[in-house]
Amino acid sequence: MDLERLLTDRLTPAFTAVAGGPVDPVVRRSPRADFQSDAALALARRLGRPPREIAQAVLDRAVLDDVCAAAEVSGPGFVNLTIDDGALAGMVAALAADDRLGVPVTADPETVVVDYSGPNVAKEMHVGHLRSTVIGDAAVRLLGWLGHRVVRVNHLGDWGTPFGMLIAHLVDLGEAEAAQELSIGDLDGFYRAARSKFDADPAFQVRARQRVVALQGGDPETRRLWRLLVEQSQRYFLTVYRLLDVTLTEDDFRGESAYNDRLGAVVGDLDRLGLLTDSAGATCAFPPGFTGRDGAPLPLIVRKGDGGYGYPATDLAALRLRTGELGATRLLYVVGLPQRQHFAMVFAVAGQAGWLRPPARAEHLGFGSVLGPDGRMLRSRAGGSVKLVDLLTEAVARATALARTKNPALDEADAAEIGRAVGIGAIKYADLATDRTRDYVLDWERMLALDGNTAPYLQYAYARTRSVSRRAGTKVGPDARIVLTAPAERALAFELLGFATVVHEVARTAEFHQLAGYLHRLATRFSAFYERCPVLRADGELRASRLLLTDLTGRTLRQGLHLLGIRTVERM
RNA sequence: GCGCCCGUAGCUCAGCGGAUAGAGCAGGGGACUUCUAAUCCCAAGGCCGCAGGUUCGAAUCCUGCCGGGCGCACCA
Numbered sequence: 001m002d003l004e005r006l007l008t009d010r011l012t013p014a015f016t017a018v019a020g021g022p023v024d025p026v027v028r029r030s031p032r033a034d035f036q037s038d039a040a041l042a043l044a045r046r047l048g049r050p051p052r053e054i055a056q057a058v059l060d061r062a063v064l065d066d067v068c069a070a071a072e073v074s075g076p077g078f079v080n081l082t083i084d085d086g087a088l089a090g091m092v093a094a095l096a097a098d099d100r101l102g103v104p105v106t107a108d109p110e111t112v113v114v115d116y117s118g119p120n121v122a123k124e125m126h127v128g129h130l131r132s133t134v135i136g137d138a139a140v141r142l143l144g145w146l147g148h149r150v151v152r153v154n155h156l157g158d159w160g161t162p163f164g165m166l167i168a169h170l171v172d173l174g175e176a177e178a179a180q181e182l183s184i185g186d187l188d189g190f191y192r193a194a195r196s197k198f199d200a201d202p203a204f205q206v207r208a209r210q211r212v213v214a215l216q217g218g219d220p221e222t223r224r225l226w227r228l229l230v231e232q233s234q235r236y237f238l239t240v241y242r243l244l245d246v247t248l249t250e251d252d253f254r255g256e257s258a259y260n261d262r263l264g265a266v267v268g269d270l271d272r273l274g275l276l277t278d279s280a281g282a283t284c285a286f287p288p289g290f291t292g293r294d295g296a297p298l299p300l301i302v303r304k305g306d307g308g309y310g311y312p313a314t315d316l317a318a319l320r321l322r323t324g325e326l327g328a329t330r331l332l333y334v335v336g337l338p339q340r341q342h343f344a345m346v347f348a349v350a351g352q353a354g355w356l357r358p359p360a361r362a363e364h365l366g367f368g369s370v371l372g373p374d375g376r377m378l379r380s381r382a383g384g385s386v387k388l389v390d391l392l393t394e395a396v397a398r399a400t401a402l403a404r405t406k407n408p409a410l411d412e413a414d415a416a417e418i419g420r421a422v423g424i425g426a427i428k429y430a431d432l433a434t435d436r437t438r439d440y441v442l443d444w445e446r447m448l449a450l451d452g453n454t455a456p457y458l459q460y461a462y463a464r465t466r467s468v469s470r471r472a473g474t475k476v477g478p479d480a481r482i483v484l485t486a487p488a489e490r491a492l493a494f495e496l497l498g499f500a501t502v503v504h505e506v507a508r509t510a511e512f513h514q515l516a517g518y519l520h521r522l523a524t525r526f527s528a529f530y531e532r533c534p535v536l537r538a539d540g541e542l543r544a545s546r547l548l549l550t551d552l553t554g555r556t557l558r559q560g561l562h563l564l565g566i567r568t569v570e571r572m
Numbered sequence: 573g574c575g576c577c578c579g580u581a582g583c584u585c586a587g588c589g590g591a592u593a594g595a596g597c598a599g600g601g602g603a604c605u606u607c608u609a610a611u612c613c614c615a616a617g618g619c620c621g622c623a624g625g626u627u628c629g630a631a632u633c634c635u636g637c638c639g640g641g642c643g644c645a646c647c648a
């Protein structure tokens with residue numbers, strides 16, 4: 001069903017025979033035929049034969065008759081393959097009959113830990129958390145759909161010195177008042193108030209420092225107040241996740257504090273392994289290959305000079321638990337690019353300690369910043385960071401207004417539902433549609449545009465497929481014959497068959513913009529098909545075939561968008 | 573100083589060893605007695621930052637520059 005793989009499987013033995021060793025035929029879509037294989041060119045030097053001759057020898061041996069209408073050598077030595085219409089139709093029909101759209105559940109499932117979102121307790125979620133949350137959730141959805149055991153970890157910032165100040169402020173306010181403030185989502189106000197008191201009032205500073213000591217010493221009352229802060233914040237974060245359509249739940253919170261009682265063992269074991277050195281009073285690991293400002297080896301500070309633990313220790317403890325107790329073989333860290341070196345060092349030390357060894361591997365899925373229209377880091381008018389809820393609320397409001405304008409017949413409820421799906425979808429899609437590692441510019445006009453590579457365009461294409469299916473009345477069985485005559489039908493068929501390839505590729509690379517690009521291409525192909533190939537006005541076999549193509553396109557768009565965490569609506 | 577990321581159409585981005593570098597937007601031209609025009613079609617638009625190198629072949633790999641961003645010991 002996966003055409004690219006099918007052709008690869010057919011060409012590989014032929015290439016291998018000709019070359020006398022294993023060769024990847026390098027099959028890809030071609031502007032000059034349906035597919036092309038480029039491997040003969042690369043082989044020419046090794047075999048000392050002209051590439052065209054090699055290509056011909058491969059074609060002489062390869063079994064392609066049942067799939068290809070034409071297979072020929074072209075140019076300097078490309079192999080051009082044209083798929084037989086009947087074979088193509090057969091594959092599309094098989095695809096339509098498959099609930100999983102040609103993407104089987106993986107044969108070797110693994111345990112994958114996805115560490116993402118990670119907001120800080122008693123601090124507002126801002127656009128910086130948007131990317132981690134959206135990308136991480138897409139990873140969770142995709143890997144889960146493929147049958148892997150996915151463990152979501154929301155590595156909350158719930159520990160450290162700021163909590164002394166926050167708890168002291170909470171006491172000043174009174175618990176009820178503080179809880180009220182936090183539950184309505186005024187986290188920044190709470191944090192700022194604590195901060196400014198800390199900066200201005202020496203007596204408050206003393207109380208704050210005492211609270212840090214009490215908290216770390218396990219004082220029950222301080223712990224209770226701390227829990228209160230954490231719980232109120234979690235409640236608030238969950239409302240944001242719900243609005244964002246993210247699958248994170250309360251069960252996924254595993255804050256930094258969860259590793260407290262393991263930090264001692266981490267340091268102790270690293271020491272026993274001879275990996276630690278005292279340096280300027282701090283206990284450090286010096287993984288090879290990392291140098292700092294003056295060319296000196298760069299330390300990973302596992303325990304600070306004052307005896308406290310920093311986040312390297314926490315990250316090591318978390319990693320060890322994930323590969324050890326959770327048995328994970330793939331660790332994904334969806335954290336901004338600036339942390340790249342930190343994670344490289346953590347992974348290196350974990351490798352040295354034997355906590356991270358094949359088949360287990362860790363990947364830092366770094367990402368760039370969200371920029372404003374001026375090309376600089378997105379800021380609010382006041383110059384502070386933009387509250388994530390504000391951003392989401394504005395997206396929904398804009399999309400709802402847009403829906404009303406475009407389709408005045410919608411009632412309030414429908415407009416609201418569409419506004420939500422489109423607004424949130426637009427934000428998430430804009431985030432996922434470009435290369436993760438790059439910064440991107442948040443531009444309302446562009447991401448809510450009704451054409452172009454945007455969520456609304458894809459959602460509209462989906463709504464059109466549903467509209468056609470609804471109007472058809474009769475449901476077309478999956479056993480309907482597919483007939484492909486028009487070029488637009490063929491083009492759509494090829495795109496539909498490419499879903500599995502993209503899904504597998506993205507599962508490997510976590511480059512979600514590849515999936516987004518695929519879905520946009522699919523929607524584009526469908527729109528062209530829709531324009532040129534009447535479905536409901538066609539008769540008999542052709543009508544049934546086109547209905548099935550329409551339905552299959554809709555299912556693929558819905559599934560693809562769902563994997564990205566984006567909703568579809570039945571009408572727009 | 574060292575390290576990482578990024579310089580591709582006016583704008584936002586794909587492409588990251590293969591044939592004539594692709595989309596979308598904006599701008600130009602066309603298609604609504606509609607299966608939802610929130611759409612489609614056509615034309616136009618490029619020293620792929622610069623300079624070397626490797627290769628049969630380079631936007632893609634290597635080296636050096638230039639420009640932008642971000643990191644580089646006790647905040648997470």
